Amino acid sequence: MIKGVIFDLDDTLYNATECYQYGMNSLSEYVYEEFNIQKEDFIDKFATAKKDVKTQLGDVAASHNRLLYIQRFLEMIGMSPFQYALKMYEIYWNSALKGMSLYEYVIPLFRMLKEQKRKIIILSDLTAYIQYRKIERLAIGDYIDFLITSEEVGKEKPSGESFDAVKKKTGLTENELLMVGDSYEKDIIGARKAGIRAIQYKLDVNIIQEVRISI
Ligand SMILES: [Mg+2]
Structure with a gap:
């Protein structure tokens, strides 16, 4: 029974996959306005940042943490995580959550x-x-x-x-x-x-x- x-x-x-896309779209717009990085370039760099985090951590929950991807991305482009990371994290999730x-x-x-x-x-x-x-x-x-x-x-x-x-x-x-x-x-x-x-x-x-x- x-x-x-x-x-x-x-x-x-x-619809998680769709919502994560909304998050990425909003993040791309912010990155373009703030750092003048084109969407394709950002998507590329973000994918590398995500891969770095996943390789480092393996199969654990933190390997999905967007804050770590964002931090890595900011380190890659030489910008201060302390100035941008939390804001970017909120932009991503607010947009993703809104679309759910x-x-x-x-x-x-x-x-x-x-x-x-x-x-x-x-x-x-x-x-x-x-x-x-x-x-x-x-x-x-x-x-x-x-x-x-x-x-x-x-x-x-x-x-x-x-x-x-x-x-x-x-x-x-x-x-x-x-x-x-x-x-x-x-x-x-x-x-x-x-x-x-x-x-x-x-x-x-x-x-x-x-x-x-x-x-
Ligand atoms: Mg699932």
Whole structure:
């Protein structure tokens, strides 16, 4: 019997890829105005900065931290992070958060699960602070019983540690959990390796129906 459904957050509950693009567009405009760097050049340099951070850190939550990408970018162009980094971070996230919209299936599904007294768990690879901001922006906090980020686990999906953390926090076993996520590699493989049933979310699938059948 399924007692808890684990959801990935980004690109499973809302349009993350699109929102990150909004963030990058706003950041590009700021960088052009402030440093006279063309968008293509900025995108290129930012990608290098991101790669540097990811290479340095490996698979941990901080490897997604835009503040570290921005800091690295500013170091690359010889500008002071203390003057610009926080402002750029806010420009990026304010724009990304503003563009967020929950997928239509989410609230009806969450309501259904709450009525059935099933727990709703978010398991997400990012730092806690920004995931809290997203949850607040999407106004879904009242439905969520547990949030588990890779920042608190120390490892990212599909690691066994991520799913162990869910079991520990919820007190539920693998047979009592179901995973719903967009990434086959992270969400589906990760859950299945941990013995948890999983459904891959795709935009063209009626997710409510699938979850209803599975539980
Ligand atoms: Mg995702």
